[in-house]
Amino acid sequence: MKKVLYAFALMLFVSASSVQAQEHVVKLRPFNLLGKKLTVSYEQMITERSSFMVEGGLKLNSGFTMYESQLDTDDVSMGGDAYKQRGARIAAEYRFYPGASFSPDGFYFGPYLNANHSSLSIENAEISANGNTIIADGTGGFTHFGAGIQLGYQWVFGNGFTLDWTILGLGINQYRLDMSMTPQNPGEDWATVISDIDQAYQDHPVLGAHSNIYTEGEDLKADFGFPFLHLRSAIRIGYAF
Template identity: 30%
Template sequence: MKKLLLVGALALCGVVSAQENSIKANPAALLGGADLVTYERKLTDNITGVIGAGIGGFKFGGYKYESLGGGLQGRYYFDEALTGFYGAVIGDYLTGKVEMNSADFGFDFGDGSADADMSSETDFSAIGAGLRAGYQWVFDSGFTLDLNGGASYKFYDYKSDTTNGGETDTSNLKGNGILPAGSVGLGYTF
């Protein structure tokens, strides 16, 4: 029994020191990103898988923005997984809402009075895929810094309801295009 416990303890120490996991936070994603918190797992000597989730939002005057998203990445490290230069394939999804109420601004819309009856609510969703390149530092303490950038092709869908003077107008818009993608991750590798 003692030998079994010793072998188990040695195996556990080997797993802990292997540094096969990394958890990071991207503070910029609070403004609307799919990678606020990410978990990265070493799969082979050069390949890792990343799963991320994000929730964001802010309120400014009569504007209110909120979003929820998630994403996946496959990374190839040119030297050793979890440290150094890498290239990544990404896929993500983002959904959210933007609300605007002119009464909260008190703006003059040109007729000499604020239009207190105007409000708008827009629901949006986006799905995309792209490529990133980056560099990840893992320090002796386990502290991790991840910087990356690239481009993503996104498909957007918007549905907007605007109410002005008691009348509601609904519009739908679909769009797509190439947008920049990137993050700054701060975390811990273990």
């Protein structure tokens, strides 16, 4: 009888240790490395079926041509040979696992918050407006923060390794872009370009109500702030312990 009780107690201990070993997960988003981003996260179970996750990321020195295309209009275009961006990101998620039992394994859904800030620099930017082109250098910052809901699935394998797939997230982000451009050869064309840029963005269907373009000495200052619908998806690999 004592052997049976001992074996039963040992089984309970092993089971409890196994559960405890899967309450924490550290993860990495491998595909972000292709874009010179290092993104890591930590997830911890806080109840039998829910967890809390924090994620942080660093964007290394890399180009940001996506902003270039987003700021183009029918009358204004930007081009250059050295677009650089570096910054940091932080996010927090609450996850509910309907089928979990003290382990972040299976289908999940819940809300998330995120914030991001990057510093920007541009060299030899070609700013064209209505046929006038100016070469300028610039610096600035790009910030966005938002919130939304998401759903996904996480696999916790027997060896402790995990695969986390955020299938779809939907939220609202508030974006802000601040730029300061200094012309390499200021002249009469610079004032014309500034006026044309201001008019072009005032007429833009999305940016028009959220842009502020002005001059400070010979510098062109531009502020853009606008909300935007945000879709997200992510794959993370990790280890549960």
